Amino acid sequence: MKDEEKDTGRIEAFSDGVFSIAITLLALELKIPHSVEGGAEGLALALINQWPSYLSFVTSFCTILIMWGNHHEVFRFVRRANTGFMLANGFLLMLVTVVPFTTALISDYLNKPGAVVACAVYGGVFVLISVAYNLLWYAAVKDRALLRSGVPEQVIRKVTRNYRLGFPLYLLATAAAFVSPLVTIGICTALWVFWVFTMRRGGAGIHSF
Amino acid sequence: MKDEEKDTGRIEAFSDGVFSIAITLLALELKIPHSVEGGAEGLALALINQWPSYLSFVTSFCTILIMWGNHHEVFRFVRRANTGFMLANGFLLMLVTVVPFTTALISDYLNKPGAVVACAVYGGVFVLISVAYNLLWYAAVKDRALLRSGVPEQVIRKVTRNYRLGFPLYLLATAAAFVSPLVTIGICTALWVFWVFTMRRGGAGIHSF
Amino acid sequence: MKDEEKDTGRIEAFSDGVFSIAITLLALELKIPHSVEGGAEGLALALINQWPSYLSFVTSFCTILIMWGNHHEVFRFVRRANTGFMLANGFLLMLVTVVPFTTALISDYLNKPGAVVACAVYGGVFVLISVAYNLLWYAAVKDRALLRSGVPEQVIRKVTRNYRLGFPLYLLATAAAFVSPLVTIGICTALWVFWVFTMRRGGAGIHSF
Amino acid sequence: MKDEEKDTGRIEAFSDGVFSIAITLLALELKIPHSVEGGAEGLALALINQWPSYLSFVTSFCTILIMWGNHHEVFRFVRRANTGFMLANGFLLMLVTVVPFTTALISDYLNKPGAVVACAVYGGVFVLISVAYNLLWYAAVKDRALLRSGVPEQVIRKVTRNYRLGFPLYLLATAAAFVSPLVTIGICTALWVFWVFTMRRGGAGIHSF
Numbered sequence: 001m002k003d004e005e006k007d008t009g010r011i012e013a014f015s016d017g018v019f020s021i022a023i024t025l026l027a028l029e030l031k032i033p034h035s036v037e038g039g040a041e042g043l044a045l046a047l048i049n050q051w052p053s054y055l056s057f058v059t060s061f062c063t064i065l066i067m068w069g070n071h072h073e074v075f076r077f078v079r080r081a082n083t084g085f086m087l088a089n090g091f092l093l094m095l096v097t098v099v100p101f102t103t104a105l106i107s108d109y110l111n112k113p114g115a116v117v118a119c120a121v122y123g124g125v126f127v128l129i130s131v132a133y134n135l136l137w138y139a140a141v142k143d144r145a146l147l148r149s150g151v152p153e154q155v156i157r158k159v160t161r162n163y164r165l166g167f168p169l170y171l172l173a174t175a176a177a178f179v180s181p182l183v184t185i186g187i188c189t190a191l192w193v194f195w196v197f198t199m200r201r202g203g204a205g206i207h208s209f
Numbered sequence: 210m211k212d213e214e215k216d217t218g219r220i221e222a223f224s225d226g227v228f229s230i231a232i233t234l235l236a237l238e239l240k241i242p243h244s245v246e247g248g249a250e251g252l253a254l255a256l257i258n259q260w261p262s263y264l265s266f267v268t269s270f271c272t273i274l275i276m277w278g279n280h281h282e283v284f285r286f287v288r289r290a291n292t293g294f295m296l297a298n299g300f301l302l303m304l305v306t307v308v309p310f311t312t313a314l315i316s317d318y319l320n321k322p323g324a325v326v327a328c329a330v331y332g333g334v335f336v337l338i339s340v341a342y343n344l345l346w347y348a349a350v351k352d353r354a355l356l357r358s359g360v361p362e363q364v365i366r367k368v369t370r371n372y373r374l375g376f377p378l379y380l381l382a383t384a385a386a387f388v389s390p391l392v393t394i395g396i397c398t399a400l401w402v403f404w405v406f407t408m409r410r411g412g413a414g415i416h417s418f
Numbered sequence: 419m420k421d422e423e424k425d426t427g428r429i430e431a432f433s434d435g436v437f438s439i440a441i442t443l444l445a446l447e448l449k450i451p452h453s454v455e456g457g458a459e460g461l462a463l464a465l466i467n468q469w470p471s472y473l474s475f476v477t478s479f480c481t482i483l484i485m486w487g488n489h490h491e492v493f494r495f496v497r498r499a500n501t502g503f504m505l506a507n508g509f510l511l512m513l514v515t516v517v518p519f520t521t522a523l524i525s526d527y528l529n530k531p532g533a534v535v536a537c538a539v540y541g542g543v544f545v546l547i548s549v550a551y552n553l554l555w556y557a558a559v560k561d562r563a564l565l566r567s568g569v570p571e572q573v574i575r576k577v578t579r580n581y582r583l584g585f586p587l588y589l590l591a592t593a594a595a596f597v598s599p600l601v602t603i604g605i606c607t608a609l610w611v612f613w614v615f616t617m618r619r620g621g622a623g624i625h626s627f
Numbered sequence: 628m629k630d631e632e633k634d635t636g637r638i639e640a641f642s643d644g645v646f647s648i649a650i651t652l653l654a655l656e657l658k659i660p661h662s663v664e665g666g667a668e669g670l671a672l673a674l675i676n677q678w679p680s681y682l683s684f685v686t687s688f689c690t691i692l693i694m695w696g697n698h699h700e701v702f703r704f705v706r707r708a709n710t711g712f713m714l715a716n717g718f719l720l721m722l723v724t725v726v727p728f729t730t731a732l733i734s735d736y737l738n739k740p741g742a743v744v745a746c747a748v749y750g751g752v753f754v755l756i757s758v759a760y761n762l763l764w765y766a767a768v769k770d771r772a773l774l775r776s777g778v779p780e781q782v783i784r785k786v787t788r789n790y791r792l793g794f795p796l797y798l799l800a801t802a803a804a805f806v807s808p809l810v811t812i813g814i815c816t817a818l819w820v821f822w823v824f825t826m827r828r829g830g831a832g833i834h835s836f
Contacts (some may be wrong), residue, residue, distance in 0.1 A: 010430065010490055012219065017438030020226030024234065025442065027306040032313050036323060043323030047330065058303070065299045072219055087614065090483045094476070097445040104450050114454060114461030121465065196296065221637065229644030233652065236724040241731050245741060252741030256748065267721070274717045281637055405714065428639065428699055435647030443651065505823065508692045512685070515654040522659050532663060532670030539674065 011089065012075050018093045019068045022100060026060050029053060029104040052110035056122075059185050060103040062192045063126070064096065070133065078140050079148040085139040092132035098125055106185070115181035123174030123184050130166035137163050166191075220298065221284050227302045228277045231309060235269050238262060238313040261319035265331075268394055269312040271401045272335070273305065279342065287349050288357040294348040301341035307334055315394070324390035332383030332393050339375035346372050375400075429507065430493050436511045437486045440518060444478050447471060447522040470528035474540075477603050478521040480610045481544070482514065488551065496558050497566040503557040510550035516543055524603070533599035541592030541602050548584035555581050584609075638716065639702050645720045646695045649727060653687050656680060656731040679737035683749075686812055687730040689819045690753070691723065697760065705767050706775040712766040719759035725752055733812070742808035750801030750811050757793035764790050793818075 030053055033046035071092070078085070102122040109118035140146050141156050173187035239262055242255035280301075287294070311331040318327035349355050350365050382396035448471055451464035489510070496503070520540040527536035558564050559574050591605035657680055660673035698719075705712070729749040736745035767773050768783050800814035 010434065013222065013431065014434050014438050014486060016219065016223050016226060017435060018442050020223050021230055021439055021442040022445075023302075024227050024230040024306045025446070027231075027310055028234070030307070030310040032310075032317050034317075039322030040325045043318060043326045047326070061303050061306070062299070065302075068223060069295065083614070086487065090480070093441075093483075094479050097442045097479070098448070101445055101448040101450075108450050108452075109461060113457030116458045117461045117465070196292070222640065225637065225641050225644060229641050230648055232720075233645050233648040233724045236649075236728055237652070239725070239728040241728075241735050243735075248740030249743045252736060252744045256744070270721050270724070271717070274720075277641060278713065405710070428643065431640065432643050432647050432695060435643060436651050439648055439651040440654075443655070501823070504696065508689070511650075511692075512688050515651045515688070516657070519654055519657040519659075526659050526661075527670060531666030534667045535670045535674070 008075060008078060008081055011081055011086065015071060015089060015093060016068075019064065019071065019096060022096050023061060023064045023068070025100045026057055026064070026103055029100065029107055030057060050107075053107040055185060056103045056107040056110070059188050059192075060099055063188060064099060066192050066195050067096065067129065067133075074133075074136060074140060077148060077151050078146050080146055082139070082146060084142075085136065085146055088132060088135040088139050092129065092136055095125055095129045095132055106181070110181060110185075116177050119177035119181040119184040120174055123170060123177055123188070126170040126188065127167065127174055130163070130170050133166065134163050217284060217287060217290055220290055220295065224280060224298060224302060225277075228273065228280065228305060231305050232270060232273045232277070234309045235266055235273070235312055238309065238316055239266060259316075262316040264394060265312045265316040265319070268397050268401075269308055272397060273308060275401050275404050276305065276338065276342075283342075283345060283349060286357060286360050287355050289355055291348070291355060293351075294345065294355055297341060297344040297348050301338065301345055304334055304338045304341055315390070319390060319394075325386050328386035328390040328393040329383055332379060332386055332397070335379040335397065336376065336383055339372070339379050342375065343372050426493060426496060426499055429499055429504065433489060433507060433511060434486075437482065437489065437514060440514050441479060441482045441486070443518045444475055444482070444521055447518065447525055448475060468525075471525040473603060474521045474525040474528070477606050477610075478517055481606060482517060484610050484613050485514065485547065485551075492551075492554060492558060495566060495569050496564050498564055500557070500564060502560075503554065503564055506550060506553040506557050510547065510554055513543055513547045513550055524599070528599060528603075534595050537595035537599040537602040538592055541588060541595055541606070544588040544606065545585065545592055548581070548588050551584065552581050635702060635705060635708055638708055638713065642698060642716060642720060643695075646691065646698065646723060649723050650688060650691045650695070652727045653684055653691070653730055656727065656734055657684060677734075680734040682812060683730045683734040683737070686815050686819075687726055690815060691726060693819050693822050694723065694756065694760075701760075701763060701767060704775060704778050705773050707773055709766070709773060711769075712763065712773055715759060715762040715766050719756065719763055722752055722756045722759055733808070737808060737812075743804050746804035746808040746811040747801055750797060750804055750815070753797040753815065754794065754801055757790070757797050760793065761790050 031050070033043065033050070036042045036046045038045070081089075102118075102125050105118045106115075106122045109115050137160065141160070144151075147156075169187070169191060173184045173191075176183040176187055240259070242252060242259070245251045245255045247254070290298075311327075311334050314327045315324075315331045318324050346369065350369070353360075356365075378396070378400060382393050382400075385392040385396055449468070451461060451468070454460045454464045456463070499507075520536075520543050523536045524533075524540045527533050555578065559578070562569075565574075587605070587609060591602045591609075594601040594605055658677070660670060660677070663669045663673045665672070708716075729745075729752050732745045733742075733749045736742050764787065768787070771778075774783075796814070796818060800811045800818075803810040803814055
């Protein structure tokens with residue numbers, strides 16, 4: 001039992017490492033405008049023209065931050081890990097490390113004809129991440145084998161419902177790319193803003209999509 | 210209560226991760242001079258001509274290091290986290306990850322016509338960071354809800370005063386860019402040097418800008 | 419004794435750091451297609467044509483994840499470290515940081531004439547990693563000097579056998595590059611898939627190649 | 628007292644983060660040969676021609692690893708931190724993050740006329756690091772204010788002597804660049820190999836340069 005607690009500790013440390021590196025690498029996609037002409041005004045303009053970079057950076061940063069928060073809360077309920085739980089966690093981490101790539105993709109293509117594809121890929125990775133969260137949570141609550149004792153049934157049901165909601169909403173964000181790429185980013189933004197408000201209102205439960 | 214302590218622990222670990230990655234990524238802006246002519250002398254000259262890189266690297270490194278120290282001290286006063294505190298912390302971390310970008314910006318443009326804009330952006334991010342610190346501290350001390358018991362009122366008041374000071378000083382550094390870009394960096398350097406001296410003299414309080 | 423436990427803690431933290439950074443850097447090899455023509459279709463095609471990147475990313479991510487899991491399990495058996503153990507661990511970490519390089523190599527050359535060499539290098543690093551694991555494990559179990567008390571002899575023997583198996587299998591994967599580069603990746607994939615199945619079936623032992 | 632122990636814990640975690648990121652970033656200087664002609668043979672040749680990269684990678688990795696080990700051991704003796712200690716630690720970490728830059732420098736220029744300058748810079752940073760270690764150790768042992776109780780005087784004296792030795796030896800390595808660049812790397816290699824042998828022979832003392 002003591003060993004098992006130690007186990008979760010190291011999985012958390014490893015996951016925290018991956019989350020914090022992925023979230024910091026997001027800023028690497030902010031590019032310095034090179035060989036700008038026109039002095040100060042030219043640089044100011046070049047920086048302003050990079051607005052898709054800033055928009056996608058903020059959206060991805062906030063989304064990963066909230067995912068980390070959710071990850072954190074799942075582990076508060078969990079006492080130990082098994083193989084299924086570790087695989088779901090690994091699948092989740094793999095997708096999280098891909099977010100800097102998809103973020104760079106939309107920041108490059110939001111202004112260009114390829115925007116539809118870029119946003120669909122961006123949203124698609126979040127759909128997969130919501131699948132990974134559902135798998136992680138399913139592995140945690142199945143037969144209550146990994147849960148700490150004393151977690152009330154209604155909390156589990158509420159969290160399950162919240163996680164299930166994330167999948168169709170991110171699917172909607174992905175589909176929205178074919179209407180307008182900015183709608184995809186708008187829905188992603190709405191999701192983390194909504195999460196923050198729920199969290200403010202709510203108690204100690206898990207808040208997620 | 211025990212759970213809450215664990216919570217702060219994982220927020221600290223995640224924040225430490227982001228701080229340590231951002232501070233290490235600063236060195237990535239040090240570029241190798243490519244295809245230098247003139248042998249050893251040529252390389253030496255090319256390296257010396259990169260002095261804006263070294264200057265901005267050292268300034269940013271020391272500033273982030275002191276910010277980490279301040280972060281560290283805020284968490285020494287704090288017993289648990291709530292939503293407002295976590296959001297302020299997230300906002301702070303987002304800005305910290307941007308520092309390698311603004312550092313690369315000034316190291317590229319300090320010698321060029323765009324220097325004014327580059328330094329204003331560099332200073333502007335530090336203004337926002339001092340806002341984030343004030344929000345974090347405000348969330349921590351509000352109604353003493355998150356504080357550990359036994360923190361004396363006068364320490365809180367002193368820390369509040371110190372944090373409030375940071376905002377106008379970094380605003381000054383930003384405005385100074387329009388006079389001379391090097392003044393911005395000079396003020397930032399003065400701020401962390403001053404901080405070190407205050408720390409040496411002071412006791413266990415929080416010293417920050 | 420207490421000190422020694424603390425020691426292992428910091429080695430684990432450092433190793434976790436290296437593993438989590440190396441695994442996150444894998445995603446940096448996913449490149450944004452630049453200056454694509456043909457609008458959305460063009461970008462979609464360019465992204466699909468990068469399939470060797472995705473294949474090598476997934477293979478390397480899963481392999482490093484399982485290596486981290488094995489590392490984790492070795493440290494569960496170990497009570498303290500000595501010089502040999504630390505050197506074997508350092509050798510292992512050095513090779514793990516090289517995996518993003520070899521992964522980028524195969525993702526660049528899988529479609530090109532150099533594929534044989536790229537895949538041989540990719541497999542060769544895994545051969546060396548399996549050597550490092552054997553050295554680490556040998557240092558741990560030698561005279562049972564570093565082991566926690568109460569680890570049954572048969573568990574040690576089983577783990578030793580499993581680790582020994584990894585060396586010839588990765589050697590086979592390396593040699594397979596000269597038949598067909600995709601076979602190398604196929605064997606690497608088979609190895610981590612097989613590991614997952616063994617883990618599901620098995621108990622709390624160490625499962626590795 | 629308890630607070631102070633927690634303090635050192637977070638400094639160690641932050642330092643471990645910086646060390647593990649810096650050591651992993653070393654591998655980023657290993658470049659993929661682009662647009663190689665001549666198929667498999669061409670790629671093999673291009674990879675072999677990169678030998679200065681591998682040599683400098685291994686040298687820097689082993690040196691940073693041993694520096695981390697030394698850092699680790701200093702903190703075993705230390706009970707709490709003060710301002711001087713934290714500044715020395717910050718200075719040390721700043722220099723450690725620069726090592727990937729100096730490593731990339733020698734791996735680019737070892738074959739070219741600029742090799743003398745590149746190796747002098749590479750050695751110079753190690754000279755500064757040995758200064759930082761001496762400052763850190765001096766801050767730790769001064770008046771025994773930060774030391775844990777029960778550290779024998781002779782251990783302190785032995786460690787002090789070892790650290791003092793590092794400075795002239797790295798100075799020699801730097802000066803050697805003007806004779807032959809490879810001698811610089813040779814001395815650096817000799818230093819960490821020698822360290823490993825001392826460690827094997829020695830007991831629990833600090834072994835360092």
